[in-house]
Amino acid sequence: MNPNRPLQRYGGPALLLLFAAASLYLVTAVYAAGQTLLASIVLLIVALALWIYSSARTYAFRYLFPGIAAALAFVVFPMLYTMDIGFTNYSSKNLLDFPRATQYFLDETSRAEGATYAFTVHPDGRQYRLRFEQADSAKAYLSEPLALAKETPLTIKPEPAENVKIALADPVPLKELIALQPRLKALSVEMPDGHLRMTGLREFAPVQPLYEKQPDGALKNRETGALIKPNFKTGFYETAAGERLQPGFQVGIGLENYKRVFTDPKFSQPFARIFGWTVGFAALSMFLTAALGMLLAVLFNWDSLRFKTAYRTLLFLPYAVPGFISILVFKGLFNNNFGEINLILDALFGIKPAWFSDPLLAKSMLLIVNTWLGYPYMMLVCMGLLKSIPADLYEASAVAGAGPLTNFFRITLPLLIKPLTPLLIACFAFNFNNFVLISLLTAGHPDFLDTTAPAGTTDLLVSYTYRIAFQDSGQNYGLAASISTVIFVMVAVISLVQMRFTRIAEEEKR
Amino acid sequence: MAIVVDKSHRWRVVAAHAFLIALTLAVLFPFLMILSISLRPGNFSTGSIIPETISWEHWRFALGLPYQAPDGRLVTPDLPVLRWLWNSVKVAAMSAVIAIALSTTAAYAFARMKFVGKKAALTGLMLMQMFPAVLALVALYAIFDRIGSVFPSFGIDSHAALLLAYSGGIALHVWTIKGYYETIPVEIEEAAKVDGATPWQAFRLVLLPMALPILMVVFLLAFINAIIEYPVASVLLHQQDQLTLAVGSKMFLYEQKYLWGDFAASAILSGLPITLVFVLAQKWMVSGLTAGGIKG
Numbered sequence: 001m002n003p004n005r006p007l008q009r010y011g012g013p014a015l016l017l018l019f020a021a022a023s024l025y026l027v028t029a030v031y032a033a034g035q036t037l038l039a040s041i042v043l044l045i046v047a048l049a050l051w052i053y054s055s056a057r058t059y060a061f062r063y064l065f066p067g068i069a070a071a072l073a074f075v076v077f078p079m080l081y082t083m084d085i086g087f088t089n090y091s092s093k094n095l096l097d098f099p100r101a102t103q104y105f106l107d108e109t110s111r112a113e114g115a116t117y118a119f120t121v122h123p124d125g126r127q128y129r130l131r132f133e134q135a136d137s138a139k140a141y142l143s144e145p146l147a148l149a150k151e152t153p154l155t156i157k158p159e160p161a162e163n164v165k166i167a168l169a170d171p172v173p174l175k176e177l178i179a180l181q182p183r184l185k186a187l188s189v190e191m192p193d194g195h196l197r198m199t200g201l202r203e204f205a206p207v208q209p210l211y212e213k214q215p216d217g218a219l220k221n222r223e224t225g226a227l228i229k230p231n232f233k234t235g236f237y238e239t240a241a242g243e244r245l246q247p248g249f250q251v252g253i254g255l256e257n258y259k260r261v262f263t264d265p266k267f268s269q270p271f272a273r274i275f276g277w278t279v280g281f282a283a284l285s286m287f288l289t290a291a292l293g294m295l296l297a298v299l300f301n302w303d304s305l306r307f308k309t310a311y312r313t314l315l316f317l318p319y320a321v322p323g324f325i326s327i328l329v330f331k332g333l334f335n336n337n338f339g340e341i342n343l344i345l346d347a348l349f350g351i352k353p354a355w356f357s358d359p360l361l362a363k364s365m366l367l368i369v370n371t372w373l374g375y376p377y378m379m380l381v382c383m384g385l386l387k388s389i390p391a392d393l394y395e396a397s398a399v400a401g402a403g404p405l406t407n408f409f410r411i412t413l414p415l416l417i418k419p420l421t422p423l424l425i426a427c428f429a430f431n432f433n434n435f436v437l438i439s440l441l442t443a444g445h446p447d448f449l450d451t452t453a454p455a456g457t458t459d460l461l462v463s464y465t466y467r468i469a470f471q472d473s474g475q476n477y478g479l480a481a482s483i484s485t486v487i488f489v490m491v492a493v494i495s496l497v498q499m500r501f502t503r504i505a506e507e508e509k510r
Numbered sequence: 511m512a513i514v515v516d517k518s519h520r521w522r523v524v525a526a527h528a529f530l531i532a533l534t535l536a537v538l539f540p541f542l543m544i545l546s547i548s549l550r551p552g553n554f555s556t557g558s559i560i561p562e563t564i565s566w567e568h569w570r571f572a573l574g575l576p577y578q579a580p581d582g583r584l585v586t587p588d589l590p591v592l593r594w595l596w597n598s599v600k601v602a603a604m605s606a607v608i609a610i611a612l613s614t615t616a617a618y619a620f621a622r623m624k625f626v627g628k629k630a631a632l633t634g635l636m637l638m639q640m641f642p643a644v645l646a647l648v649a650l651y652a653i654f655d656r657i658g659s660v661f662p663s664f665g666i667d668s669h670a671a672l673l674l675a676y677s678g679g680i681a682l683h684v685w686t687i688k689g690y691y692e693t694i695p696v697e698i699e700e701a702a703k704v705d706g707a708t709p710w711q712a713f714r715l716v717l718l719p720m721a722l723p724i725l726m727v728v729f730l731l732a733f734i735n736a737i738i739e740y741p742v743a744s745v746l747l748h749q750q751d752q753l754t755l756a757v758g759s760k761m762f763l764y765e766q767k768y769l770w771g772d773f774a775a776s777a778i779l780s781g782l783p784i785t786l787v788f789v790l791a792q793k794w795m796v797s798g799l800t801a802g803g804i805k806g
Contacts, residue, residue: 001752009704025616029660033660035659035660036658038656059623060607060623060624061619061627063619063623064615064616064631066615066616067612067613067616067684068631070674071678071679071681072678073674074675074677075641075646075678075679076678077649077653078643078646078653079646079649080647081652082646083647085648089653162602177531296533304523305526305527307527307582311530315530317537318537321541321781321784321785321786322781322784322786322788323738324738324755324756324759324760325759325777326540326581329544329774329777332763332770332773334767335538335768382631396760424681426669427567431643433642433645435644436540439741439744448657462529462644462645465648466647470651470745477652481649484648487645488641491640491641495640495747498640510564
């Protein structure tokens with residue numbers, strides 16, 4: 001039925017072979033760049049893909065693989081990796097892995113014995129030639145034309161100047177020389193009497209590596225003869241006296257981060273307060289949005305009210321506008337000095353509340369903004385749920401002479417709350433991790449005044465982790481990851497509770 | 511319905527209207543204010559809701575056009591708002607296409623095929639989306655930092671990194687599409703298979719065209735999710751030219767550099783189209799979902 005049969009028959013396998021070849025190249029490139037972990041992960045994914053797309057038994061997985069692989073690689077793996085980082089000292093001080101930190105020390109150089117050379121840079125077409133001249137003997141050397149386009153390490157071997165018969169242009173001015181400096185620093189010059197590196201704006205001088213590797217892994221300083229040894233408990237090279245040398249390297253430190261979070265007062269104290277505010281914020285946000293949303297839904301369910309569609313459309317707006325824009329709009333409106341809210345309050349009551357510097361006011365502001373952002377969703381949900389309450393219940397209660405409040409608390413609320421509970425818990429979980437609101441509105445400020453580590457009175461646990469990891473001094477990824485792991489556990493507990501209530505709500509329906 | 515109207519009833523209606531009008535005003539206040547501010551001259555000006563003098567300088571700023579400052583200088587805007595909007599739209603559109611490609615195929619397997627571990631995989635997907643990406647920011651940063659040291663075009667400060675990071679969040683889409691597939695009678699595909707179609711042809715040529723409404727909905731949802739995403743983008747993007755709108759917008763309101771009026775114009779310029787897309791998605795979602803109906 002298909003005219004181009006050969007394409008169908010051989011197209012698939014050919015494509016698979018092409019894919020295999022391309023990915024093998026990829027894996028090799030990653031491995032050659034020293035990223036062994038990344039290379040093995042890619043290799044695993046590629047092998048799995050090849051098996052799934054070549055075996056007939058795994059047909060269903062051909063449809064699943066791309067989606068599941070993406071979810072595993074960019075959702076599940078980052079979570080597991082976060083937990084893993086929580087057990088290490090990964091931070092801006094311990095950024096590199098051990099081989100790279102060692103290489104850093106081995107690359108350090110010191111001034112060696114030997115003559116220095118003055119140098120000048122001469123343009124040669126679009127390229128440059130370097131001229132070296134030894135001060136005492138007046139021996140001169142000239143390099144090949146060099147592009148000097150990138151800061152890649154390069155070894156050059158200049159020839160004696162008398163062997164090169166060309167006319168040199170005038171040397172480049174100092175300004176251009178300074179611009180070229182980073183590229184010149186990457187040059188390593190081989191002279192008959194030693195290796196030269198750039199040591200000043202006008203001179204190259206012989207250098208030697210500062211450290212020499214010893215068989216036991218220690219490094220020996222050639223100038224002083226002192227030994228430095230890697231300490232795999234602290235993640236630093238240390239001198240005999242125990243002094244730590246930068247840069248450090250990543251090592252596993254077991255439960256050290258968790259110990260700090262829960263027992264070191266420097267971190268445990270703000271952690272406890274921030275946890276308290278996180279729970280309070282999530283609970284209050286849930287309550288306020290649900291209360292307002294439910295009230296509106298009940299009002300819109302009331303037959304005597306006119307213009308319902310108009311109200312509903314306008315009150316739905318906060319839900320439709322992107323959150324990051326509304327939050328920033330509020331940030332401007334609440335500004336202490338120029339914000340329109342304070343201008344109005346000042347004109348009406350003569351007060352100018354300090355929304356961003358008083359902790360209590362900052363918290364109220366967050367709740368006001370979050371209620372504004374969140375009630376339309378609750379309103380929509382409650383309106384849907386109200387439709388399923390049979391009208392004859394209200395008719396019966398009207399016959400019994402019940403007022404609207406009795407109706408609400410005796411009929412509407414009890415019937416709403418069961419199906420609403422899973423959604424309320426989801427709302428709680430969402431606000432528990434409402435990073436965007438905090439980050440854009442207050443960024444956690446105002447800070448606690450009595451804690452040593454920076455922590456904010458309006459910080460949620462997530463924004464606190466973000467601060468530890470990406471802001472303030474330290475950039476302590478390990479500590480941040482360990483707190484993230486603690487939050488994972490809390491979210492898991494909340495999710496379990498939610499699933500229980502979802503099941504209950506569904507069983508009720510049947 | 512109630513024929514007998516008692517006395518308290520009338521003033522209850524009045525009270526309800528008063529409450530709703532007050533609330534509507536409070537809800538609309540930010541929108542009206544931001545429109546007014548975008549038309550006032552200067553970044554610190556105050557005044558009534560209807561500005562006395564209208565100045566287009568903030569709109570010129572948002573559109574990247576040079577404008578005349580009050581002291582007569584010609585000012586060139588230093589924040590590339592349109593560029594950020596373009597970055598956002600580009601990333602969101604590509605990420606929505608990726609989401610559709612990954613979730614339609616996976617949902618097909620879940621809805622129509624039998625295989626080992628199906629139930630576990632479905633539950634796993636459900637569980638996955640309960641943990642927000644904001645909890646794994648440190649790891650995401652570390653992963654893309656590593657990838658970037660080998661392939662700079664997939665590392666920190668690249669849109670490709672952002673696309674990869676977003677590509678994992680398909681759990682909800684898979685569930686939605688699977689629910690829709692299950693409302694389409696399987697007999698139509700089986701008839702195609704009897705006529706000699708392979709499962710891929712049955713999927714591609716028979717099922718997908720019928721599932722078009724839900725694909726539109728999922729596309730728009732994925733698009734909006736990506737365009738308003740802030741945490742991951744703020745960790746992965748740093749260079750001013752690479753930022754998405756969600757990350758770039760906060761650069762207007764620093765204490766040292768308070769561009770309130772410029773922000774107002776940019777917020778309307780960029781927020782309006784996104785809001786329209788969202789309202790559209792809501793409309794389609796209601797019709798698309800009621801046509802198919804999601805079943806858990």
